[in-house]
Amino acid sequence: MQRPYLKVDHVSKSFSRGGKTTEVLSDIQLSIARGEFVAIIGHSGCGKSTLLNLVAGLTPVTTGGILLEEREVASPGPDRAIVFQNHSLLPWLTVYANVRLAVDKVHGKKKSRRERHRWTMHNLELVQMAHAKDKRPAEISGGMKQRVGLARALAMEPKVLLLDEPFGALDALTRAHLQDSVMRIHASLGNTVIMITHDVDEAVLLSDRIVMMTNGPAARIGEVLDVSLPRPRERLELAADPVYVHAREEVLRFLYERHHFVEAA
Amino acid sequence: MWRGTVSAAWSTITTLTRRFLETVVPPLVMLALILFVWQILCGRPGATLPAPSVVWAEAGDLVMQPFFDNGPQDIGLGWRVLVSIERVLYGFGLASIVGILLGALVGQSVYAMRGLDPIFQVLRTVPPLAWLPLALAAFRDSNPSAIFVIFITSIWPIIINTAAGIRNIPQDYRNVASVLRLNPLEFFVRIMVPAAAPYIFTGLRIGIGLAWLAIVAAEMLTGGVGIGFFIWDAWNSSRLPDIIVALAYIGLTGFVLDRLVGMIGSIVTHGTTAS
Numbered sequence A: 001m002q003r004p005y006l007k008v009d010h011v012s013k014s015f016s017r018g019g020k021t022t023e024v025l026s027d028i029q030l031s032i033a034r035g036e037f038v039a040i041i042g043h044s045g046c047g048k049s050t051l052l053n054l055v056a057g058l059t060p061v062t063t064g065g066i067l068l069e070e071r072e073v074a075s076p077g078p079d080r081a082i083v084f085q086n087h088s089l090l091p092w093l094t095v096y097a098n099v100r101l102a103v104d105k106v107h108g109k110k111k112s113r114r115e116r117h118r119w120t121m122h123n124l125e126l127v128q129m130a131h132a133k134d135k136r137p138a139e140i141s142g143g144m145k146q147r148v149g150l151a152r153a154l155a156m157e158p159k160v161l162l163l164d165e166p167f168g169a170l171d172a173l174t175r176a177h178l179q180d181s182v183m184r185i186h187a188s189l190g191n192t193v194i195m196i197t198h199d200v201d202e203a204v205l206l207s208d209r210i211v212m213m214t215n216g217p218a219a220r221i222g223e224v225l226d227v228s229l230p231r232p233r234e235r236l237e238l239a240a241d242p243v244y245v246h247a248r249e250e251v252l253r254f255l256y257e258r259h260h261f262v263e264a265a
Numbered sequence B: 001m002w003r004g005t006v007s008a009a010w011s012t013i014t015t016l017t018r019r020f021l022e023t024v025v026p027p028l029v030m031l032a033l034i035l036f037v038w039q040i041l042c043g044r045p046g047a048t049l050p051a052p053s054v055v056w057a058e059a060g061d062l063v064m065q066p067f068f069d070n071g072p073q074d075i076g077l078g079w080r081v082l083v084s085i086e087r088v089l090y091g092f093g094l095a096s097i098v099g100i101l102l103g104a105l106v107g108q109s110v111y112a113m114r115g116l117d118p119i120f121q122v123l124r125t126v127p128p129l130a131w132l133p134l135a136l137a138a139f140r141d142s143n144p145s146a147i148f149v150i151f152i153t154s155i156w157p158i159i160i161n162t163a164a165g166i167r168n169i170p171q172d173y174r175n176v177a178s179v180l181r182l183n184p185l186e187f188f189v190r191i192m193v194p195a196a197a198p199y200i201f202t203g204l205r206i207g208i209g210l211a212w213l214a215i216v217a218a219e220m221l222t223g224g225v226g227i228g229f230f231i232w233d234a235w236n237s238s239r240l241p242d243i244i245v246a247l248a249y250i251g252l253t254g255f256v257l258d259r260l261v262g263m264i265g266s267i268v269t270h271g272t273t274a275s
Protein backbone atom coordinates (compact mmCIF):
# COMPACT_ATOMS: atom_id res chain seq x y z
CA MET A 1 0.00 0.00 0.00
CA GLN A 2 1.20 3.51 -0.84
CA ARG A 3 2.05 5.91 1.95
CA PRO A 4 -1.11 7.44 3.37
CA TYR A 5 -2.10 10.97 2.41
CA LEU A 6 -3.72 11.63 5.75
CA LYS A 7 -2.76 9.67 8.81
CA VAL A 8 -4.51 9.74 12.18
CA ASP A 9 -1.93 8.05 14.38
CA HIS A 10 -2.87 6.67 17.80
CA VAL A 11 -4.93 9.73 18.59
CA SER A 12 -6.87 10.11 21.80
CA LYS A 13 -8.77 13.08 23.09
CA SER A 14 -9.89 13.98 26.59
CA PHE A 15 -11.77 16.98 27.82
CA SER A 16 -11.26 18.17 31.36
CA ARG A 17 -13.71 20.34 33.14
CA GLY A 18 -13.56 21.24 36.81
CA GLY A 19 -10.90 18.69 37.65
CA LYS A 20 -12.83 15.89 35.95
CA THR A 21 -11.39 14.39 32.79
CA THR A 22 -13.44 12.39 30.31
CA GLU A 23 -11.81 10.54 27.49
CA VAL A 24 -13.95 11.01 24.41
CA LEU A 25 -11.78 9.33 21.79
CA SER A 26 -9.37 6.53 22.52
CA ASP A 27 -6.51 5.33 20.33
CA ILE A 28 -7.93 6.23 16.93
CA GLN A 29 -5.94 5.00 13.94
CA LEU A 30 -6.90 5.77 10.41
CA SER A 31 -5.04 6.11 7.13
CA ILE A 32 -6.65 7.75 4.16
CA ALA A 33 -5.34 7.71 0.59
CA ARG A 34 -5.43 10.67 -1.74
CA GLY A 35 -8.78 11.00 -3.47
CA GLU A 36 -10.47 8.60 -1.12
CA PHE A 37 -13.98 9.23 0.21
CA VAL A 38 -14.32 8.04 3.79
CA ALA A 39 -17.51 8.09 5.81
CA ILE A 40 -17.51 8.04 9.61
CA ILE A 41 -20.63 6.68 11.19
CA GLY A 42 -21.59 6.25 14.81
CA HIS A 43 -24.26 7.02 17.35
CA SER A 44 -24.92 10.56 18.46
CA GLY A 45 -22.42 11.87 20.98
CA CYS A 46 -19.76 9.24 20.32
CA GLY A 47 -17.21 11.83 19.26
CA LYS A 48 -17.48 12.11 15.48
CA SER A 49 -17.43 15.89 15.43
CA THR A 50 -14.60 15.83 17.92
CA LEU A 51 -12.56 13.62 15.59
CA LEU A 52 -13.26 15.91 12.64
CA ASN A 53 -12.29 18.98 14.68
CA LEU A 54 -9.02 17.27 15.54
CA VAL A 55 -8.29 16.72 11.87
CA ALA A 56 -9.31 20.31 11.16
CA GLY A 57 -6.93 21.45 13.90
CA LEU A 58 -9.69 23.33 15.69
CA THR A 59 -9.04 21.36 18.88
CA PRO A 60 -5.65 19.96 19.88
CA VAL A 61 -5.09 16.21 20.26
CA THR A 62 -4.39 14.89 23.74
CA THR A 63 -2.03 12.14 22.64
CA GLY A 64 -0.94 10.88 19.24
CA GLY A 65 -0.61 12.87 16.07
CA ILE A 66 -2.29 13.72 12.79
CA LEU A 67 -0.20 13.89 9.64
CA LEU A 68 -1.26 15.37 6.33
CA GLU A 69 1.25 14.65 3.58
CA GLU A 70 3.64 13.68 6.38
CA ARG A 71 3.41 17.09 8.00
CA GLU A 72 1.92 17.36 11.45
CA VAL A 73 -1.43 19.12 11.71
CA ALA A 74 -1.16 21.69 14.49
CA SER A 75 -3.56 24.51 13.69
CA PRO A 76 -6.62 25.04 11.50
CA GLY A 77 -6.07 26.00 7.90
CA PRO A 78 -7.74 26.18 4.51
CA ASP A 79 -6.00 22.98 3.36
CA ARG A 80 -8.55 21.21 5.57
CA ALA A 81 -11.74 23.07 4.73
CA ILE A 82 -14.74 22.05 6.77
CA VAL A 83 -18.46 22.17 6.12
CA PHE A 84 -20.02 22.47 9.53
CA GLN A 85 -22.99 20.62 10.95
CA ASN A 86 -24.96 23.88 10.97
CA HIS A 87 -23.69 25.66 7.84
CA SER A 88 -22.13 28.57 9.79
CA LEU A 89 -22.30 31.09 6.99
CA LEU A 90 -21.73 34.64 8.13
CA PRO A 91 -25.24 36.12 8.21
CA TRP A 92 -24.15 39.69 7.48
CA LEU A 93 -22.55 38.72 4.19
CA THR A 94 -24.30 37.74 0.98
CA VAL A 95 -23.90 34.27 -0.46
CA TYR A 96 -21.33 35.65 -2.87
CA ALA A 97 -19.44 37.54 -0.16
CA ASN A 98 -19.30 34.47 2.06
CA VAL A 99 -17.52 32.50 -0.64
CA ARG A 100 -15.52 35.50 -1.79
CA LEU A 101 -14.12 36.03 1.71
CA ALA A 102 -12.63 32.55 1.57
CA VAL A 103 -11.40 33.04 -2.00
CA ASP A 104 -9.75 36.37 -1.17
CA LYS A 105 -8.10 34.97 1.90
CA VAL A 106 -6.84 31.74 0.36
CA HIS A 107 -6.08 32.86 -3.20
CA GLY A 108 -5.49 36.55 -2.60
CA LYS A 109 -1.81 36.34 -3.43
CA LYS A 110 -1.98 34.05 -6.43
CA LYS A 111 -5.04 35.27 -8.32
CA SER A 112 -6.02 38.68 -9.69
CA ARG A 113 -9.30 40.35 -8.74
CA ARG A 114 -10.98 39.13 -11.89
CA GLU A 115 -9.75 35.60 -11.39
CA ARG A 116 -10.99 35.61 -7.81
CA HIS A 117 -14.40 36.80 -8.97
CA ARG A 118 -14.50 34.05 -11.60
CA TRP A 119 -13.36 31.43 -9.11
CA THR A 120 -16.07 32.50 -6.65
CA MET A 121 -18.73 32.29 -9.34
CA HIS A 122 -17.32 28.99 -10.60
CA ASN A 123 -17.70 27.41 -7.18
CA LEU A 124 -21.19 28.79 -6.73
CA GLU A 125 -22.11 27.31 -10.10
CA LEU A 126 -20.62 23.99 -9.04
CA VAL A 127 -23.24 23.75 -6.28
CA GLN A 128 -25.92 25.44 -8.42
CA MET A 129 -26.17 28.51 -6.25
CA ALA A 130 -24.97 31.22 -8.65
CA HIS A 131 -28.55 32.44 -9.08
CA ALA A 132 -28.81 33.39 -5.39
CA LYS A 133 -25.44 35.06 -5.10
CA ASP A 134 -26.84 38.35 -3.80
CA LYS A 135 -29.10 36.83 -1.17
CA ARG A 136 -28.26 36.71 2.49
CA PRO A 137 -28.15 33.40 4.37
CA ALA A 138 -31.39 34.26 6.18
CA GLU A 139 -33.17 34.47 2.82
CA ILE A 140 -32.31 31.00 1.54
CA SER A 141 -33.38 27.50 2.57
CA GLY A 142 -31.37 25.09 4.74
CA GLY A 143 -30.33 23.01 1.74
CA MET A 144 -29.16 26.10 -0.09
CA LYS A 145 -27.12 27.20 2.92
CA GLN A 146 -25.35 23.85 2.98
CA ARG A 147 -24.64 24.22 -0.75
CA VAL A 148 -23.06 27.59 -0.13
CA GLY A 149 -21.06 26.15 2.77
CA LEU A 150 -19.86 23.45 0.39
CA ALA A 151 -18.96 26.04 -2.26
CA ARG A 152 -17.01 28.00 0.32
CA ALA A 153 -15.07 24.90 1.33
CA LEU A 154 -14.44 23.80 -2.27
CA ALA A 155 -13.25 27.29 -3.19
CA MET A 156 -10.35 26.87 -0.76
CA GLU A 157 -9.11 23.92 -2.86
CA PRO A 158 -8.49 21.91 0.29
CA LYS A 159 -6.27 18.87 0.43
CA VAL A 160 -8.92 17.22 2.55
CA LEU A 161 -12.56 18.22 2.56
CA LEU A 162 -14.21 17.67 5.93
CA LEU A 163 -17.98 17.33 6.03
CA ASP A 164 -19.68 17.23 9.44
CA GLU A 165 -23.14 15.82 8.85
CA PRO A 166 -23.63 18.41 6.14
CA PHE A 167 -27.11 17.19 5.25
CA GLY A 168 -28.25 16.03 8.67
CA ALA A 169 -30.91 18.66 9.11
CA LEU A 170 -32.43 18.36 5.63
CA ASP A 171 -35.43 16.56 4.26
CA ALA A 172 -34.91 13.35 2.27
CA LEU A 173 -35.39 14.87 -1.19
CA THR A 174 -33.04 17.79 -0.66
CA ARG A 175 -30.58 15.44 0.94
CA ALA A 176 -30.63 13.13 -2.12
CA HIS A 177 -30.04 16.13 -4.39
CA LEU A 178 -27.06 17.26 -2.38
CA GLN A 179 -25.64 13.76 -2.20
CA ASP A 180 -25.73 13.65 -5.99
CA SER A 181 -23.98 17.03 -6.10
CA VAL A 182 -21.26 15.80 -3.78
CA MET A 183 -20.76 12.63 -5.84
CA ARG A 184 -20.55 14.65 -9.04
CA ILE A 185 -18.05 17.07 -7.54
CA HIS A 186 -15.98 14.28 -6.04
CA ALA A 187 -15.90 12.51 -9.40
CA SER A 188 -14.77 15.58 -11.30
CA LEU A 189 -12.33 17.07 -8.79
CA GLY A 190 -11.09 13.92 -7.08
CA ASN A 191 -11.06 15.48 -3.60
CA THR A 192 -10.08 13.57 -0.54
CA VAL A 193 -13.16 13.62 1.66
CA ILE A 194 -14.01 12.68 5.22
CA MET A 195 -17.73 12.79 5.84
CA ILE A 196 -19.54 12.28 9.09
CA THR A 197 -23.03 10.92 8.86
CA HIS A 198 -25.84 9.30 10.79
CA ASP A 199 -27.33 7.90 7.65
CA VAL A 200 -26.42 4.38 6.60
CA ASP A 201 -27.59 4.78 3.02
CA GLU A 202 -25.67 7.99 2.62
CA ALA A 203 -22.51 6.34 3.91
CA VAL A 204 -22.78 3.36 1.55
CA LEU A 205 -23.79 5.44 -1.45
CA LEU A 206 -21.02 8.00 -1.22
CA SER A 207 -17.98 6.42 0.32
CA ASP A 208 -15.13 4.11 -0.55
CA ARG A 209 -14.73 3.12 3.07
CA ILE A 210 -16.99 3.34 6.08
CA VAL A 211 -15.42 3.83 9.49
CA MET A 212 -17.74 2.68 12.26
CA MET A 213 -17.22 4.07 15.72
CA THR A 214 -18.13 2.45 19.01
CA ASN A 215 -20.15 4.31 21.59
CA GLY A 216 -18.47 6.77 23.89
CA PRO A 217 -17.05 7.53 26.29
CA ALA A 218 -13.60 6.56 25.03
CA ALA A 219 -14.96 5.73 21.60
CA ARG A 220 -12.76 3.69 19.29
CA ILE A 221 -12.93 2.66 15.68
CA GLY A 222 -14.96 -0.52 15.83
CA GLU A 223 -14.85 -1.70 12.24
CA VAL A 224 -13.87 -0.45 8.82
CA LEU A 225 -15.85 -1.58 5.79
CA ASP A 226 -14.69 -1.30 2.18
CA VAL A 227 -17.45 -0.40 -0.23
CA SER A 228 -16.25 -1.81 -3.51
CA LEU A 229 -19.06 -0.47 -5.69
CA PRO A 230 -17.95 0.94 -9.04
CA ARG A 231 -18.43 4.64 -9.75
CA PRO A 232 -20.40 6.46 -11.00
CA ARG A 233 -23.07 5.14 -8.69
CA GLU A 234 -26.77 5.43 -9.38
CA ARG A 235 -28.94 5.39 -6.32
CA LEU A 236 -31.87 3.70 -8.08
CA GLU A 237 -29.83 0.86 -9.54
CA LEU A 238 -27.92 0.32 -6.33
CA ALA A 239 -31.01 -0.41 -4.28
CA ALA A 240 -31.02 -3.98 -5.59
CA ASP A 241 -27.26 -4.44 -5.95
CA PRO A 242 -26.05 -7.32 -3.74
CA VAL A 243 -22.82 -5.49 -2.78
CA TYR A 244 -24.81 -2.46 -1.73
CA VAL A 245 -27.34 -4.47 0.21
CA HIS A 246 -24.59 -6.41 1.94
CA ALA A 247 -22.66 -3.27 2.93
CA ARG A 248 -25.82 -1.74 4.28
CA GLU A 249 -26.55 -4.80 6.37
CA GLU A 250 -23.02 -4.83 7.77
CA VAL A 251 -23.27 -1.26 8.95
CA LEU A 252 -26.73 -1.71 10.39
CA ARG A 253 -25.64 -4.83 12.20
CA PHE A 254 -22.71 -2.96 13.70
CA LEU A 255 -24.82 -0.03 14.80
CA TYR A 256 -27.85 -1.81 16.14
CA GLU A 257 -26.71 -5.25 17.27
CA ARG A 258 -23.16 -4.88 18.45
CA HIS A 259 -23.07 -1.27 19.54
CA HIS A 260 -26.64 -0.27 20.03
CA PHE A 261 -27.24 3.19 21.36
CA VAL A 262 -26.88 3.42 25.12
CA GLU A 263 -28.82 6.27 26.62
CA ALA A 264 -26.39 6.69 29.51
CA ALA A 265 -23.37 7.13 27.25
CA MET B 1 -55.93 47.64 -14.71
CA TRP B 2 -56.62 51.32 -14.08
CA ARG B 3 -59.01 50.45 -11.38
CA GLY B 4 -56.39 48.19 -9.78
CA THR B 5 -53.79 50.97 -9.71
CA VAL B 6 -56.25 53.45 -8.32
CA SER B 7 -57.47 51.15 -5.60
CA ALA B 8 -53.87 50.20 -4.72
CA ALA B 9 -52.96 53.87 -4.47
CA TRP B 10 -56.06 54.48 -2.43
CA SER B 11 -55.24 51.73 0.04
CA THR B 12 -51.69 53.09 0.40
CA ILE B 13 -53.12 56.48 1.16
CA THR B 14 -55.54 55.09 3.72
CA THR B 15 -52.79 53.11 5.49
CA LEU B 16 -50.54 56.18 5.53
CA THR B 17 -53.35 58.30 6.88
CA ARG B 18 -54.10 55.73 9.52
CA ARG B 19 -50.46 55.50 10.54
CA PHE B 20 -50.31 59.30 10.74
CA LEU B 21 -53.43 59.40 12.87
CA GLU B 22 -52.11 56.67 15.16
CA THR B 23 -48.64 58.07 15.74
CA VAL B 24 -48.92 61.85 15.47
CA VAL B 25 -52.33 62.71 16.80
CA PRO B 26 -52.21 61.10 20.29
CA PRO B 27 -49.05 62.96 21.42
CA LEU B 28 -50.44 66.21 20.04
CA VAL B 29 -53.66 65.73 21.99
CA MET B 30 -51.71 64.98 25.15
CA LEU B 31 -49.48 67.98 24.57
CA ALA B 32 -52.50 70.25 24.24
CA LEU B 33 -53.90 68.78 27.44
CA ILE B 34 -50.65 69.35 29.33
CA LEU B 35 -50.40 72.93 28.07
CA PHE B 36 -53.98 73.51 29.13
CA VAL B 37 -53.45 72.22 32.68
CA TRP B 38 -50.18 74.11 32.90
CA GLN B 39 -51.91 77.30 31.77
CA ILE B 40 -54.54 76.89 34.46
CA LEU B 41 -52.02 76.11 37.21
CA CYS B 42 -49.53 78.84 36.33
CA GLY B 43 -51.96 81.40 34.96
CA ARG B 44 -53.21 82.32 38.46
CA PRO B 45 -51.77 85.39 40.12
CA GLY B 46 -48.85 84.56 42.44
CA ALA B 47 -47.70 81.54 40.38
CA THR B 48 -43.94 81.01 40.60
CA LEU B 49 -43.48 79.63 37.08
CA PRO B 50 -44.56 81.29 33.83
CA ALA B 51 -47.63 79.97 32.06
CA PRO B 52 -47.42 78.86 28.39
CA SER B 53 -48.97 82.14 27.24
CA VAL B 54 -46.25 84.11 29.06
CA VAL B 55 -43.54 81.87 27.66
CA TRP B 56 -44.85 82.43 24.18
CA ALA B 57 -45.10 86.21 24.64
CA GLU B 58 -41.62 86.64 26.09
CA ALA B 59 -39.61 83.88 24.43
CA GLY B 60 -41.61 83.19 21.26
CA ASP B 61 -38.85 84.71 19.13
CA LEU B 62 -36.44 82.00 20.37
CA VAL B 63 -38.85 79.42 18.99
CA MET B 64 -39.57 81.18 15.72
CA GLN B 65 -35.97 82.22 14.94
CA PRO B 66 -33.55 79.47 15.93
CA PHE B 67 -30.70 80.85 13.82
CA PHE B 68 -30.35 84.60 14.41
CA ASP B 69 -26.89 85.95 15.17
CA ASN B 70 -26.48 89.36 16.86
CA GLY B 71 -22.95 89.14 18.17
CA PRO B 72 -20.98 86.93 20.58
CA GLN B 73 -23.48 86.01 23.33
CA ASP B 74 -26.69 86.84 21.47
CA ILE B 75 -27.33 83.96 19.07
CA GLY B 76 -30.29 81.73 18.30
CA LEU B 77 -30.89 78.52 20.23
CA GLY B 78 -30.37 76.52 17.04
CA TRP B 79 -26.76 77.71 16.96
CA ARG B 80 -26.31 76.92 20.62
CA VAL B 81 -27.68 73.43 20.16
CA LEU B 82 -25.29 72.92 17.24
CA VAL B 83 -22.34 74.02 19.36
CA SER B 84 -23.36 71.54 22.06
CA ILE B 85 -23.87 68.80 19.49
CA GLU B 86 -20.41 69.47 18.12
CA ARG B 87 -18.90 68.91 21.56
CA VAL B 88 -20.97 65.79 22.03
CA LEU B 89 -19.82 64.45 18.68
CA TYR B 90 -16.16 64.93 19.57
CA GLY B 91 -16.51 63.31 22.96
CA PHE B 92 -18.89 60.62 21.81
CA GLY B 93 -16.91 59.87 18.65
CA LEU B 94 -13.79 59.39 20.70
CA ALA B 95 -15.70 57.28 23.22
CA SER B 96 -17.05 55.10 20.39
CA ILE B 97 -13.60 54.34 19.00
CA VAL B 98 -11.92 53.76 22.35
CA GLY B 99 -14.98 52.01 23.77
CA ILE B 100 -15.28 49.52 20.92
CA LEU B 101 -11.56 48.73 21.03
CA LEU B 102 -11.53 48.30 24.82
CA GLY B 103 -14.76 46.33 24.64
CA ALA B 104 -13.21 44.04 22.04
CA LEU B 105 -10.21 43.51 24.32
CA VAL B 106 -12.34 42.75 27.36
CA GLY B 107 -14.69 40.53 25.35
CA GLN B 108 -11.90 38.60 23.70
CA SER B 109 -9.41 38.06 26.49
CA VAL B 110 -10.30 36.44 29.78
CA TYR B 111 -7.35 38.11 31.49
CA ALA B 112 -8.29 41.59 30.29
CA MET B 113 -11.81 40.82 31.45
CA ARG B 114 -10.71 39.76 34.92
CA GLY B 115 -8.43 42.74 35.28
CA LEU B 116 -10.47 45.51 33.75
CA ASP B 117 -14.11 44.63 34.25
CA PRO B 118 -14.21 45.34 38.02
CA ILE B 119 -12.50 48.68 37.43
CA PHE B 120 -14.99 49.60 34.72
CA GLN B 121 -17.90 48.56 36.91
CA VAL B 122 -16.71 50.93 39.63
CA LEU B 123 -15.83 53.84 37.37
CA ARG B 124 -19.07 53.77 35.45
CA THR B 125 -21.05 54.64 38.56
CA VAL B 126 -19.17 57.92 39.01
CA PRO B 127 -21.56 60.76 38.06
CA PRO B 128 -20.43 62.72 34.97
CA LEU B 129 -19.98 66.04 36.75
CA ALA B 130 -17.72 64.52 39.38
CA TRP B 131 -15.09 64.20 36.63
CA LEU B 132 -15.29 67.87 35.74
CA PRO B 133 -12.96 69.36 38.40
CA LEU B 134 -10.27 66.82 37.54
CA ALA B 135 -10.71 67.51 33.84
CA LEU B 136 -10.49 71.27 34.41
CA ALA B 137 -7.34 70.78 36.44
CA ALA B 138 -5.79 68.56 33.78
CA PHE B 139 -6.74 70.48 30.63
CA ARG B 140 -6.86 74.02 32.08
CA ASP B 141 -9.51 74.90 29.54
CA SER B 142 -13.25 74.48 29.57
CA ASN B 143 -13.84 73.11 26.06
CA PRO B 144 -11.61 70.02 26.26
CA SER B 145 -12.90 69.45 29.78
CA ALA B 146 -16.50 69.39 28.57
CA ILE B 147 -15.50 67.00 25.79
CA PHE B 148 -13.70 64.80 28.31
CA VAL B 149 -16.80 64.64 30.49
CA ILE B 150 -18.83 63.50 27.46
CA PHE B 151 -16.18 60.93 26.66
CA ILE B 152 -15.98 59.48 30.14
CA THR B 153 -19.76 59.44 30.51
CA SER B 154 -20.60 57.69 27.29
CA ILE B 155 -17.74 55.20 27.11
CA TRP B 156 -18.91 52.71 29.76
CA PRO B 157 -22.07 51.41 28.11
CA ILE B 158 -20.13 51.17 24.83
CA ILE B 159 -17.37 49.09 26.43
CA ILE B 160 -19.74 46.88 28.37
CA ASN B 161 -22.09 46.18 25.48
CA THR B 162 -19.31 45.61 22.96
CA ALA B 163 -17.68 43.14 25.32
CA ALA B 164 -20.97 41.31 25.81
CA GLY B 165 -21.48 41.18 22.04
CA ILE B 166 -18.03 39.76 21.48
CA ARG B 167 -18.41 37.15 24.19
CA ASN B 168 -21.60 36.08 22.44
CA ILE B 169 -20.01 35.53 19.03
CA PRO B 170 -20.92 31.93 18.15
CA GLN B 171 -18.02 29.47 18.14
CA ASP B 172 -18.95 28.68 14.53
CA TYR B 173 -17.86 32.11 13.33
CA ARG B 174 -14.62 31.79 15.24
CA ASN B 175 -14.05 28.40 13.62
CA VAL B 176 -14.64 29.84 10.17
CA ALA B 177 -12.13 32.58 10.96
CA SER B 178 -9.49 30.16 12.13
CA VAL B 179 -9.93 27.81 9.16
CA LEU B 180 -9.45 30.84 6.91
CA ARG B 181 -6.51 31.94 9.07
CA LEU B 182 -7.79 35.50 9.41
CA ASN B 183 -5.23 37.68 11.16
CA PRO B 184 -6.32 39.63 14.27
CA LEU B 185 -7.10 42.79 12.29
CA GLU B 186 -9.13 40.90 9.70
CA PHE B 187 -10.88 39.02 12.49
CA PHE B 188 -11.77 42.30 14.17
CA VAL B 189 -13.09 43.92 11.00
CA ARG B 190 -14.68 40.95 9.23
CA ILE B 191 -16.07 38.95 12.16
CA MET B 192 -16.04 40.74 15.50
CA VAL B 193 -17.54 44.08 14.55
CA PRO B 194 -20.33 42.76 12.32
CA ALA B 195 -21.18 39.88 14.67
CA ALA B 196 -21.32 42.18 17.69
CA ALA B 197 -22.93 45.08 15.82
CA PRO B 198 -26.38 44.79 17.44
CA TYR B 199 -24.80 44.90 20.89
CA ILE B 200 -22.41 47.68 19.89
CA PHE B 201 -25.28 49.83 18.68
CA THR B 202 -27.21 49.22 21.88
CA GLY B 203 -24.18 50.58 23.72
CA LEU B 204 -23.83 53.53 21.36
CA ARG B 205 -27.48 54.41 21.80
CA ILE B 206 -27.26 54.39 25.58
CA GLY B 207 -23.98 56.29 25.28
CA ILE B 208 -25.34 59.12 23.18
CA GLY B 209 -28.26 59.53 25.57
CA LEU B 210 -25.91 59.83 28.54
CA ALA B 211 -23.64 62.15 26.58
CA TRP B 212 -26.47 64.52 25.87
CA LEU B 213 -27.52 64.45 29.52
CA ALA B 214 -23.98 65.27 30.56
CA ILE B 215 -23.22 68.04 28.09
CA VAL B 216 -25.99 70.30 29.33
CA ALA B 217 -24.84 69.90 32.92
CA ALA B 218 -21.17 70.32 32.00
CA GLU B 219 -21.84 73.47 29.99
CA MET B 220 -23.69 75.04 32.87
CA LEU B 221 -20.40 74.93 34.74
CA THR B 222 -17.89 75.56 31.97
CA GLY B 223 -19.58 78.42 30.12
CA GLY B 224 -19.21 79.03 26.40
CA VAL B 225 -21.98 79.31 23.87
CA GLY B 226 -23.64 75.91 24.28
CA ILE B 227 -27.26 75.36 25.22
CA GLY B 228 -26.34 74.38 28.77
CA PHE B 229 -24.67 77.68 29.48
CA PHE B 230 -27.64 79.49 27.99
CA ILE B 231 -29.84 77.99 30.69
CA TRP B 232 -27.43 79.00 33.40
CA ASP B 233 -27.20 82.51 31.98
CA ALA B 234 -30.99 82.80 31.73
CA TRP B 235 -31.34 81.67 35.34
CA ASN B 236 -28.86 84.33 36.49
CA SER B 237 -30.82 87.02 34.69
CA SER B 238 -34.19 85.57 35.76
CA ARG B 239 -35.46 84.79 32.25
CA LEU B 240 -37.59 81.76 33.12
CA PRO B 241 -39.48 81.64 29.79
CA ASP B 242 -36.14 81.32 27.96
CA ILE B 243 -35.24 78.37 30.15
CA ILE B 244 -38.47 76.61 29.29
CA VAL B 245 -37.89 77.06 25.57
CA ALA B 246 -34.31 75.81 25.98
CA LEU B 247 -35.61 72.70 27.75
CA ALA B 248 -37.83 71.97 24.78
CA TYR B 249 -34.84 72.33 22.43
CA ILE B 250 -32.75 70.00 24.59
CA GLY B 251 -35.46 67.39 24.81
CA LEU B 252 -36.17 67.38 21.10
CA THR B 253 -32.49 67.26 20.20
CA GLY B 254 -31.88 64.36 22.57
CA PHE B 255 -34.81 62.55 21.02
CA VAL B 256 -33.48 63.11 17.51
CA LEU B 257 -29.95 61.98 18.46
CA ASP B 258 -31.31 58.81 20.04
CA ARG B 259 -33.44 58.02 17.00
CA LEU B 260 -30.58 58.79 14.65
CA VAL B 261 -28.23 56.31 16.31
CA GLY B 262 -31.05 53.79 16.47
CA MET B 263 -31.73 54.23 12.76
CA ILE B 264 -28.09 53.94 11.75
CA GLY B 265 -27.93 50.83 13.90
CA SER B 266 -30.90 49.16 12.26
CA ILE B 267 -29.54 49.97 8.80
CA VAL B 268 -26.04 48.73 9.58
CA THR B 269 -27.12 45.59 11.42
CA HIS B 270 -29.70 44.68 8.81
CA GLY B 271 -29.43 40.92 8.41
CA THR B 272 -26.95 40.45 11.23
CA THR B 273 -29.32 39.31 13.87
CA ALA B 274 -31.16 36.74 11.78
CA SER B 275 -29.28 33.64 10.71
Ligand SMILES: Nc1ncnc2c1ncn2[C@@H]1O[C@H](COP(=O)(O)OP(=O)(O)OP(=O)(O)O)[C@@H](O)[C@H]1O
Binding pocket: A015, A016, A017, A024, A042, A043, A044, A045, A046, A047, A048, A049, A050, A051, A216
Ligand atom coordinates in the same frame (compact mmCIF):
# COMPACT_ATOMS: atom_id res chain seq x y z
N1 LIG C 1 -15.50 21.26 24.27
C1 LIG C 1 -15.93 20.18 24.93
N2 LIG C 1 -15.77 20.08 26.26
C2 LIG C 1 -16.21 19.00 26.93
N3 LIG C 1 -16.81 17.94 26.36
C3 LIG C 1 -17.00 17.98 25.02
C4 LIG C 1 -16.57 19.09 24.24
N4 LIG C 1 -16.89 18.85 22.95
C5 LIG C 1 -17.49 17.64 22.94
N5 LIG C 1 -17.56 17.10 24.17
C6 LIG C 1 -18.13 15.80 24.52
O1 LIG C 1 -17.60 14.86 23.63
C7 LIG C 1 -18.59 13.90 23.27
C8 LIG C 1 -18.63 13.77 21.76
O2 LIG C 1 -19.16 14.95 21.17
P1 LIG C 1 -19.27 15.12 19.61
O3 LIG C 1 -19.84 16.45 19.35
O4 LIG C 1 -17.95 14.83 19.00
O5 LIG C 1 -20.31 14.00 19.24
P2 LIG C 1 -20.87 13.62 17.80
O6 LIG C 1 -20.54 12.20 17.58
O7 LIG C 1 -20.46 14.58 16.79
O8 LIG C 1 -22.43 13.72 18.06
P3 LIG C 1 -23.57 14.15 17.04
O9 LIG C 1 -23.76 13.02 16.12
O10 LIG C 1 -24.75 14.36 17.92
O11 LIG C 1 -23.11 15.41 16.37
C9 LIG C 1 -19.88 14.37 23.89
O12 LIG C 1 -20.16 13.57 25.00
C10 LIG C 1 -19.62 15.78 24.30
O13 LIG C 1 -20.29 16.07 25.51
Ligand SMILES: [Mg+2]
Binding pocket: A048, A049, A050, A085, A164
Ligand atom coordinates in the same frame (compact mmCIF):
# COMPACT_ATOMS: atom_id res chain seq x y z
MG1 LIG D 1 -21.44 16.12 15.66
